[in-house]
Amino acid sequence: MNVDLLIYNGTILTVNSKFDIIENGFICVKNGKLERIESCGQKEVFPEATEVIDAKGCIVMPGLVNAHTHLPMTLFRGLADDQPLTVWLDHIFPAESNHIHSESVRYGTLLACAEMILSGTTTCCDGYFLEDEVAGAVIDSGMRAVLGQGIIDFPAPGVPNPSDNVKTAEKFIRKWQDMTPTVTPSVFCHSPYTCSADTLKKAKKAADSKGVLFQIHVAETRNEWDQTRLEHRTTPVRHLDRLGILDENTLLVHTIWVDSEDIEVIARREARICVTTESEMKLASGIAPVPDFLRSGITVGLGTDGCASNNNLDLFQEMDLTAKLHKVCTLDPTVMGARAVLEMATIGGAKAIGLDKEIGSLEPGKQADMIIIDMNKPHLVPMYDPVSHLVYTVRGSDIRDVVISGRMILKDRKILTLDLSDILESVSEIAECIKKTNRRFI
Amino acid sequence: MNVDLLIYNGTILTVNSKFDIIENGFICVKNGKLERIESCGQKEVFPEATEVIDAKGCIVMPGLVNAHTHLPMTLFRGLADDQPLTVWLDHIFPAESNHIHSESVRYGTLLACAEMILSGTTTCCDGYFLEDEVAGAVIDSGMRAVLGQGIIDFPAPGVPNPSDNVKTAEKFIRKWQDMTPTVTPSVFCHSPYTCSADTLKKAKKAADSKGVLFQIHVAETRNEWDQTRLEHRTTPVRHLDRLGILDENTLLVHTIWVDSEDIEVIARREARICVTTESEMKLASGIAPVPDFLRSGITVGLGTDGCASNNNLDLFQEMDLTAKLHKVCTLDPTVMGARAVLEMATIGGAKAIGLDKEIGSLEPGKQADMIIIDMNKPHLVPMYDPVSHLVYTVRGSDIRDVVISGRMILKDRKILTLDLSDILESVSEIAECIKKTNRRFI
Numbered sequence: 001m002n003v004d005l006l007i008y009n010g011t012i013l014t015v016n017s018k019f020d021i022i023e024n025g026f027i028c029v030k031n032g033k034l035e036r037i038e039s040c041g042q043k044e045v046f047p048e049a050t051e052v053i054d055a056k057g058c059i060v061m062p063g064l065v066n067a068h069t070h071l072p073m074t075l076f077r078g079l080a081d082d083q084p085l086t087v088w089l090d091h092i093f094p095a096e097s098n099h100i101h102s103e104s105v106r107y108g109t110l111l112a113c114a115e116m117i118l119s120g121t122t123t124c125c126d127g128y129f130l131e132d133e134v135a136g137a138v139i140d141s142g143m144r145a146v147l148g149q150g151i152i153d154f155p156a157p158g159v160p161n162p163s164d165n166v167k168t169a170e171k172f173i174r175k176w177q178d179m180t181p182t183v184t185p186s187v188f189c190h191s192p193y194t195c196s197a198d199t200l201k202k203a204k205k206a207a208d209s210k211g212v213l214f215q216i217h218v219a220e221t222r223n224e225w226d227q228t229r230l231e232h233r234t235t236p237v238r239h240l241d242r243l244g245i246l247d248e249n250t251l252l253v254h255t256i257w258v259d260s261e262d263i264e265v266i267a268r269r270e271a272r273i274c275v276t277t278e279s280e281m282k283l284a285s286g287i288a289p290v291p292d293f294l295r296s297g298i299t300v301g302l303g304t305d306g307c308a309s310n311n312n313l314d315l316f317q318e319m320d321l322t323a324k325l326h327k328v329c330t331l332d333p334t335v336m337g338a339r340a341v342l343e344m345a346t347i348g349g350a351k352a353i354g355l356d357k358e359i360g361s362l363e364p365g366k367q368a369d370m371i372i373i374d375m376n377k378p379h380l381v382p383m384y385d386p387v388s389h390l391v392y393t394v395r396g397s398d399i400r401d402v403v404i405s406g407r408m409i410l411k412d413r414k415i416l417t418l419d420l421s422d423i424l425e426s427v428s429e430i431a432e433c434i435k436k437t438n439r440r441f442i
Numbered sequence: 443m444n445v446d447l448l449i450y451n452g453t454i455l456t457v458n459s460k461f462d463i464i465e466n467g468f469i470c471v472k473n474g475k476l477e478r479i480e481s482c483g484q485k486e487v488f489p490e491a492t493e494v495i496d497a498k499g500c501i502v503m504p505g506l507v508n509a510h511t512h513l514p515m516t517l518f519r520g521l522a523d524d525q526p527l528t529v530w531l532d533h534i535f536p537a538e539s540n541h542i543h544s545e546s547v548r549y550g551t552l553l554a555c556a557e558m559i560l561s562g563t564t565t566c567c568d569g570y571f572l573e574d575e576v577a578g579a580v581i582d583s584g585m586r587a588v589l590g591q592g593i594i595d596f597p598a599p600g601v602p603n604p605s606d607n608v609k610t611a612e613k614f615i616r617k618w619q620d621m622t623p624t625v626t627p628s629v630f631c632h633s634p635y636t637c638s639a640d641t642l643k644k645a646k647k648a649a650d651s652k653g654v655l656f657q658i659h660v661a662e663t664r665n666e667w668d669q670t671r672l673e674h675r676t677t678p679v680r681h682l683d684r685l686g687i688l689d690e691n692t693l694l695v696h697t698i699w700v701d702s703e704d705i706e707v708i709a710r711r712e713a714r715i716c717v718t719t720e721s722e723m724k725l726a727s728g729i730a731p732v733p734d735f736l737r738s739g740i741t742v743g744l745g746t747d748g749c750a751s752n753n754n755l756d757l758f759q760e761m762d763l764t765a766k767l768h769k770v771c772t773l774d775p776t777v778m779g780a781r782a783v784l785e786m787a788t789i790g791g792a793k794a795i796g797l798d799k800e801i802g803s804l805e806p807g808k809q810a811d812m813i814i815i816d817m818n819k820p821h822l823v824p825m826y827d828p829v830s831h832l833v834y835t836v837r838g839s840d841i842r843d844v845v846i847s848g849r850m851i852l853k854d855r856k857i858l859t860l861d862l863s864d865i866l867e868s869v870s871e872i873a874e875c876i877k878k879t880n881r882r883f884i
Contacts, residue, residue: 077823081830082765082779114820222773281766282834284775311834312821321763323524324723325770331664333726337524378556379754379838381519381866382873384882388523392724392753396821397839424823431824440826 002048004406005029008040010055010372011386015062015346015361019339021386027060029368032406037362051408053401057376059386062362063122063369063402064315065349067274068215068253068303070128071138072100072108074115075430076308079438085221085283091438092308098437099430100157105133107426112313113141114418119314119396122369122404125251125274125303125353127188127215129157131172135183142409142417144369146353147176148188148215151203153195166202173210182405184355186213192239193224204245213354215251216240221285225257237262246271251352253303255293256286263289267296272352277322278312279305291326291335301352302345314396319345323391338391372401444490446848447471450482452497452814453828457504457788457803461781463828469502471810474848479804493850495843499818501828504804505564505811505844506757507791509716510657510695510745512570513580514542514550516557517872518750521880527663527725533880534750540879541872542599547575549868554755555583556860561756561838564811564846567693567716567745567795569630569657571599573614577625584851584859586811588795589618590630590657593645595637608644615652624847626797628655634681635666646687655796657693658682663727667699679704688713693794695745697735698728705731709738714794719764720754721747733768733777743794744787756838761787765833780833810848815840 005028012025014037028036028047080091105128116124123144126134131149138145149172150156151165159168169187176185187207189195195203200216207214219225219236228236237258240246246269253274255266266273275288293300302322304313319341326336350360358367373394375383380398383389402410409417435441450468456479470478470489522533547570558566565586568576573591580587591614592598593607601610611629618627629649631637637645642658649656661667661678670678679700682688688711695716697708708715717730735742744764746755761783768778792802800809815836817825822840825831844852851859877883 075824077826078830078835079826081827081834082776084775088775111820111823118820278766281770282775284769284773284777286773287770311830314821314837317759317762320759321766324720324763325767327726328723328729328767331726331728333530333724334524334526335726376866378553378560378862378866379756381553381869382517382876384519384521384873384877384880385523388520388753392523393520395756395837395839397837420820424818424820427823431826434824435826438826 003028003030003035004049005051005053005368005403006046006049007053007055007060007372008046010058010060012037012362013059013061013386014363015343016363027362027370029406032368034362034364034366034368037364053372055372057374058400059373059375059390060370061390062346062360063371063404064120064345065301065353065360066116066121066124066303066313066315067251067301067349067352068276068305069112069124069126069313070306071112071124071126071134072105072128073306073308074111075099075104075108075427075434077311079308079434081311088283095434095438096157099434100129102130102133104430105130106137107423107430109134109137110141110418110423111427112307113138113143114415114420114423115313116143117141117402117410117415118399118413119316120371120399120402121313121315122371122402123350123355123359125186125215129159132175135176139180139183140417142404142407144182144359144404146184146186146213146355148186148213150188150190151195151199152190153199166199166206169203170206173212177210184212186215188215191217192236193227197243200240200243200245207249213249213251214245215253216245217253218255219257220254222257235259235262238265241265241269248272249354254280254285254288256280256288258289263292263296267298272299272301274301274303274352275322276303276305277325278318279309281321281325283309287325287329290322291330294340299348299351300344301349315345316394316396319391338388341391342387368403368406370403371399373398374400445470445472445477446491447493447495447810447845448488448491449495449497449502449814450488452500452502454479454804455501455503455828456805457785458805469804469812471848474810476804476806476808476810479806495814497814499816500842501815501817501832502812503832504788504802505813505846506562506787507743507795507802508558508563508566508746508755508757509693509743509791509794510718510747511554511566511568511755512748513554513566513568513576514547514570515748515750516553517541517546517550517869517876519753521750521876523753530725537876537880538599541876542571544572544575546872547572548579549865549872551576551579552583552860552865553869554749555580555585556857556862556865557755558585559583559844559852559857560841560855561758562813562815562841562844563755563757564813564844565797565801567628567657571601574617577618581622581625582859584846584849586624586801586846588626588628588655588797590628590655592630592632593637593641594632595641608641608648611645612648615648615654619652626654628657631656631658633659634678635669639685642682642685642687649691655691655693656687657695658687659695660697661699662696664699677701677704680707683707683711690714691796696722696727696730698722698730700731705734705738709740714741714743716743716745716794717764718745718747719767720760721751723763723767725751729767729771732764733772736782741790741793742786743791757787758836758838761833780830783833784829810845812845813841814843816842
């Protein structure tokens with residue numbers, strides 16, 4: 001029987017429920033899906049395949065899942081670092097209102113997709129404005145994504161009148177639901193402090209009526225915690241719970257300033273969490289109690305956040321920092337082991353964004369979203385444990401090949417779907433315009 | 443007038459005392475030293491040069507200084523992760539006593555040099571055993587190094603009888619002092635809890651008599667702090683001070699468990715500090731109060747520590763983590779800005795290891811130790827601020843060229859001095875032997 005793609009000779013990290021690692025394995029892909037994942041054995045005769053990849057000396061694993069980002073914000077990468085939050089916003093808000101339009105959103109997203117593909121991310125969950133443009137660029141790149149049209153009670157790019165915000169999000173869902181298998185629409189409410197109770201409830205209702213994911217930033221800063229307690233006499237998380245927002249289709253992002261009752265509520269409602277460790281460290285927001293979340297059985301994914309605060313989209317670095325930060329903060333080196341962190345960046349993220357039936361592990365029947373990492377490099381030798389290597393040693397730049405839905409997207413570090421020089425040139429031109437209106441440069 | 447090497451068209455980050463950045467500059471190198479560093483200007487006629495590098499779209503900056511590492515420990519990369527310190531030592535100590543010999547030290551060091559060159563480090567400060575072999579390998583690689591023969595009151599590789607430890611270190615200094623300009627000998631005492639007061643004093647005297655750097659791990663763990671207070675009725679740092687160890691030729695490594703009086707003593711004695719953020723996070727040792735060190739005027743360098751605990755030698759990642767860790771721990775995003783961290787990894791490290799007259803910045807008369815980074819890549823575009831990009835976005839794998847003492851060591855990511863496939867193969871063979879005696883694998 002013929003298959004479309006055969007990968008052989010590699011060490012296969014399945015991230016299935018048994019966390020099986022197949023030392024010398026092969027994978028067959030047909031019609032975009034994983035068909036066989038097995039050990040090569042002694043005298044294996046492989047099926048005929050249209051495309052064949054020799055993964056000798058490589059690890060083959062599920063593509064990483066970036067569970068929270070703002071793709072077009074690559075345009076603001078490094079625009080205002082080492083600043084207090086208020087100063088940072090003073091740079092970012094004017095840049096957004098002056099320079100975020102259809103064309104810039106498209107190029108910012110294409111750049112983000114290029115960076116993600118080159119660093120082993122095959123799926124992302126985005127929240128931004130002008131999300132139709134984001135969708136178009138993501139489709140062109142060949143990536144898989146959950147995309148949320150932004151809702152905020154202020155004028156925003158593409159939504160000058162805030163009273164249209166939920167309606168615009170509903171229109172986005174109608175357009176993209178069932179349009180193409182790689183794009184899943186979603187609702188992205190900015191936060192409980194930028195959306196009224198009424199907006200939050202309407203937005204959640206809109207998401208529920210279409211059965212899509214509801215994303216929201218919550219409990220990100222000490223200031224939000226203090227203000228919410230003053231205004232609503234409760235915590236940010238319990239404020240959302242009172243509004244009926246928390247359930248298994250809700251993704252809480254950041255969730256740093258929480259108490260034990262908040263964690264209990266999140267666990268009981270089966271809401272999901274995404275932490276964005278690097279961005280939270282760089283903005284000095286605080287440290288989310290991830291080990292407590294995991295102990296409470298909460299599904300946790302990893303995200304990079306947008307490039308204005310991170311300043312990259314590299315989930316390998318995100319895994320490394322997440323493991324190390326929680327070890328040093330608890331003074332316990334056994335906390336957040338490599339396997340736990342790797343699961344957060346794959347199957348955990350897939351669960352967090354509602355796609356775990358399709359992606360997040362290499363198992364027959366699932367989508368063929370895979371990355372291949374060449375381990376024969378000075379910083380990756382010797383290798384005693386592939387899992388610890390993936391978290392503590394591998395860099396995004398070690399990804400050799402990327403396959404999404406069975407389609408080769410990256411081959412020998414060349415992106416097959418995008419015109420990289422056009423993207424780099426166009427983004428540089430947009431950045432020159434941004435400089436002309438930024439107070440650092442005028 | 444002819445020069446040996448001309449680099450033009452790049453953005454030159456000098457890291458001089460004014461922190462000058464030359465937008466479109468050129469650099470002339472003659473006899474291994476920097477001769478001119480200037481702006482290209484409108485109609486610049488460059489001098490004739492034997493070798494010419496076009497650095498268009500690149501940043502040219504001083505090679506990074508890794509102020510603390512144990513080079514041969516690349517052999518144990520990832521051998522025992524996510525373990526309590528006692529279990530980790532149960533893996534590392536037997537591996538060292540069974541597998542550290544001249545040949546393995548040579549190959550472990552060659553691998554380390556390859557990894558450092560490929561990630562932009564041009565100088566390192568090492569402490570280990572069989573240091574003659576380390577020196578030979580470092581010279582073959584073309585790198586610059588301060589190398590300390592290890593002193594510990596236990597049998598060690600090459601020093602079966604601990605009573606020979608200081609004598610062996612003295613012999614090492616005699617052999618390497620003035621032998622070759624790129625290798626500077628030093629003394630490396632393991633720690634105040636593995637060396638007696640007598641050993642520490644003798645070792646410091648030996649270092650002083652030859653005018654070389656004295657390196658020592660100190661105040662690394664909570665346990666060391668508790669034990670020292672119990673045994674010596676003082677802190678680890680003040681214990682060393684009472685023994686007369688602290689002065690401007692002493693490099694204190696880790697220095698995590700310190701109080702305000704310790705910081706005052708270190709500042710008054712002008713002793714130097716090296717922090718190894720990633721290793722300290724991963725082993726959950728604690729967080730050194732680096733912002734307090736800098737405020738007290740103490741010279742601070744950055745190190746990676748050995749690969750058994752890090753698990754890599756990438757100083758770009760080390761800069762990124764150091765900046766972010768201190769921001770989140772103080773809840774202040776302005777702490778440890780990009781410039782401060784970049785200075786720690788260049789001129790700060792050079793001062794910490796006593797080489798700041800020769801390296802650490804690009805200034806006429808200094809050694810031509812430089813790295814060239816190609817910035818035209820998806821994760822590095824756009825660029826509003828080269829300094830913040832170097833800390834928060836650039837990865838070791840972005841280094842294109844490396845020059846040490848005016849000699850091309852890395853060109854278009856190819857190492858010109860080492861046979862990489864021989865090194866990778868030999869280290870893999872040694873690792874197979876290590877596996878055969880490690881309890882994880884038998």
